[in-house]
Amino acid sequence: MSSSHKIKHVAWRDGRPRFEPSPTLRKLGYKGEDLKVDGRWMTAGEALDWSNAFAKQLAGEKRKARMKTTGRHEPTPVPAAPALKHTYPVSQLFEDWLNVKINPEIADRAPRTVDDYRQKSKVFENHLPDVWTAEAEALTKPICKGLYNTLRQKAGIATAVGAMRILGIALQWAMDLGKFPEMHINPAHKLKMKTPPPRIRFATKQEMTVLVETADAMGAHEMGDMFTLAVWSGQRQGDRLEFQHAGREAGRLIFRQGKTKVIVSIPEAPELKKRFTAAQKRRQTAEVISPYVILNEEDWKPFKADRYRRRYEDIRRAAAKQLPSLKTLRDQDFRDTAVTWLAMADCTIPQICSITGHSFKTANDILKHYLALNPELADSAIAKLIIWYDKEETK
The missing domain is CATH 1.10.443.10 (Intergrase catalytic core)
Known part of the structure; x- marks a missing residue:
């Protein structure tokens, strides 16, 4: 995952998340640690869930009282990964949205259009596999902006714009159905993406x-x-x-x-x-x-x-x-x-x-x-x- 996908307290190394405490947290005894669940690296969505849980833990701790009691800085363990909710990854979002049995309205689109949607959705699977398996509800506007910038570098402006627009449409469909009750604003909309230059070509x-x-x-x-x-x-x-x-x-x-x-x-x-x-x-x-x-x-x-x-x-x-x-x-x-x-x-x-x-x-x-x-x-x-x-x- 690109370093442009900002999640608090999380650093990405070759697409792998790691807890990187700030100097202040290090003074309090926190140490860096790889973020894994059951031996595997966390997805972007899981890392975001972990970050939110850690933030709540920090807010609720009374470390000053413990420090007075012990008289020293005790290393504080990194919080365990929170219990995961029912998963609904980006891959499942696209699968459901493009399935006429789940989304009958997709049948109103021409077959060529649906094929184009499916091809654009595969851009995430091919270029950002960690996002493909990440929780769709964990997407935020900063993360989506980072996805666009990464795809722009990896696949070009036209492909990046097309993929992010399709992601926005799929997310809106899910939001309208109440699948993401905590998502009030579509994070893939209004990303201020650069418009691809028009293709100027005709035959003589x-x-x-x-x-x-x-x-x-x-x-x-x-x-x-x-x-x-x-x-x-x-x-x-x-x-x-x-x-x-x-x-x-x-x-x-x-x-x-x-x-x-x-x-x-x-x-x-x-x-x-x-x-x-x-x-x-x-x-x-x-x-x-x-x-x-x-x-x-x-x-x-x-x-x-x-x-x-x-x-x-x-x-x-x-x-x-x-x-x-x-x-x-x-x-x-x-x-x-x-x-x-x-x-x-x-x-x-x-x-x-x-x-x-x-x-x-x-x-x-x-x-x-x-x-x-x-x-x-x-x-x-x-x-x-x-x-x-x-x-x-x-x-």
């Missing part, structure tokens, strides 16, 4: 061309189809993997999301039409019939997310040998690429949102970070202003 036309051509050269034509669908629709990876055909109508492609059954309708751009026509011919040759828009043509089954991610990385690495800038391009960047390309094509925010499904606020937030990187947009805007200004002059 050259990058997309090289990426798709590399996929085709590797025989992964369906991956090239997926990349093309991504930038021409602006849809999330999870939705693209589950898209099913729902028809064609007036030059539009109509898809149905696999789990939610939500209908998505987008114009059939020439690039998409070319890719999907070739894909249909491959299916006919393989005698495969499936409602899914894109299949993993290695086995002609719907893509599993982990398999798709591995294949993407293989193709991206191969493409980066030809165009090094592709080393930093993620599949998640395709969605922002769609928004940026549409803006560069002079589309309005409402037009962009009608295609990608973004909210106006989200689309604005994306463009706020990308506009500075696109002088073409500024050039286009000034050109329009000049035309308007000239018209006003002639009136």
Whole structure:
């Protein structure tokens, strides 16, 4: 545990708690001692319980009277660890909060969101195992601030912020249910955490061309189809993997999301039409019939997310040998690429949102970070202003 996790009378050495008396306490006869329970090191929560019990002992002692009687400073034993209450460690907190049988409201979240919550919770298990097993009720704001600072050093700002926010949500859920009657203020809220810098990345036309051509050269034509669908629709990876055909109508492609059954309708751009026509011919040759828009043509089954991610990385690495800038391009960047390309094509925010499904606020937030990187947009805007200004002059 980091030394930034302050518990009175307790020092941490390589994550192990030890009673370290102050000079004043040493004069009274106290000696340093490792803090253990049944032969094992105390967790952060147990150490906090011990500290509170020791503080009460100090307040109640009448050492001056004993010193007058004995005439000397007798070594005072370190108090035994207090009887432990029913344990509810941080690990159990997350397990209960993410369990739909215990917390039915978690089912209101999208499966991808719940998976993200679970991944963020594991940050504590991976980077702060002593906190993972510590009593959740023992957390205080100073301790949570220390956790944030430690995670920031170990895992980076974005990971630290994400993990602490999830901890705060889980704690609030438990507090609302009365699980922590002594916890009146959420210790993981209002930690004044630094906001992670935004990820500023979208693909250029050259990058997309090289990426798709590399996929085709590797025989992964369906991956090239997926990349093309991504930038021409602006849809999330999870939705693209589950898209099913729902028809064609007036030059539009109509898809149905696999789990939610939500209908998505987008114009059939020439690039998409070319890719999907070739894909249909491959299916006919393989005698495969499936409602899914894109299949993993290695086995002609719907893509599993982990398999798709591995294949993407293989193709991206191969493409980066030809165009090094592709080393930093993620599949998640395709969605922002769609928004940026549409803006560069002079589309309005409402037009962009009608295609990608973004909210106006989200689309604005994306463009706020990308506009500075696109002088073409500024050039286009000034050109329009000049035309308007000239018209006003002639009136």
